[in-house]
Amino acid sequence: MSTKQQTQIRILEAAEHLFAETGFSATSLRQITSLAEVNLASVNYHFGSKKELIQAVLQRYLAVLMPRLDQEFTRLLASQQPVKLETALSVFVEPLVELERVRRNGTTLFLQLLGRGYTDVQGHLRWFFNHHYGRTLDKFVLLVQQSCPQLPASEIFWRLHFSLGTIVFTMASSEALKDIAAADFHEVVEIDGVINRLIPYLAAGIAAPLAAS
């Protein structure tokens, strides 16, 4: 019993590390099992297939994060007057940072995995997300719509996807960016530093005045 969990967790931790670093399809099961120091066949024995392993890796974080977010969205929606956009965005920070409890460097790992999930296997994660957490995401969209009543829904759709791109790309390449920032500006930035730099950028972008068409 303890041995079984031992193996499963060894696989999960090796997998998420390699997935975040190199991407899902570029990481082979043999790389994972040799880093985890387990037998190759144990991935298929414990998880069924590589695809299901990927889902298990993501679910470990999503199962913690999404209920927390849902709770926060619901709380903000219940307040009488519409919230400020920056407030709605800031709601992400604490639940994300709490992923450190799932695992050391959990926040960075999860955000990198999210980035990989969207760019690696195109469209797959988007479907998975909408299917499992559509309700929660709808609440957030509603929150943004309330905070930007001057923007038509279609414009908010586009700008939220622009923002998703900003986050996902930044996180997928956050290691490289942190290295460049350190070299060029002698600046040491941690993951919450990146998040706190992102929020004003995203808030300004989402709430930007409409272009004169």
Added chain:
Amino acid sequence: MSTKQQTQIRILEAAEHLFAETGFSATSLRQITSLAEVNLASVNYHFGSKKELIQAVLQRYLAVLMPRLDQEFTRLLASQQPVKLETALSVFVEPLVELERVRRNGTTLFLQLLGRGYTDVQGHLRWFFNHHYGRTLDKFVLLVQQSCPQLPASEIFWRLHFSLGTIVFTMASSEALKDIAAADFHEVVEIDGVINRLIPYLAAGIAAPLAAS
């Protein structure tokens, strides 16, 4: 002579189509050669390797685009007073749209390829870019710095990379986004429509007020 070019071009056009749609590493040479209706070995004969084929695909557009951009940047830098940020960003539009001349749907194809290049083979394209077009990119950064004198250089660094992420992610998944927009908002958007929606978003994000730290 005409036959040789015929084959090379058939390969390039099949390759860029598949690369844009599925990504570089997920596209096999056999997919390319069977779509192009040429022999498998002709890729290695004409281009040397898959890696060099990828570079050739990108260079076909970059060789047209980057000199045009460099010219525009130089022109704007020569003007006496600093330009508005939206002006600096708008400079990209026309050269990008002119890629339609390289090939039908050239703008979309190139931007998708750019997205793939950054997300697919992590870090590789970034190096390639800085190495070949670093001078041009520096001019653009200077332009942005002049238009946002209140922002420290390091903040501009981060925000420009946020913007790169926005563009690259949006373009890599632009087909999916256009489909969703059509289904949910009965909205027909073309590539220049996406670009024109991006500019106010990016301009507002880059010029966002500094967060109170």
Added chain:
DNA sequence: ACCCAATTTAAACAGCTGTTTGAAATGTAC
């Protein structure tokens, strides 16, 4: 028509991929 170079072709190469198999080992309950 001949020659030489450029190009195309089918076949095979070694290496990697995810997955399956059946036997060996381990753990657990009686």
Added chain:
DNA sequence: GTACATTTCAAACAGCTGTTTAAATTGGGT
């Protein structure tokens, strides 16, 4: 300690990858 279920393991599977080879074909210049 014996029986049973769980887990590990080495080996092999078929299928795909990019690349190379050497022979066959094609092209243009003389």
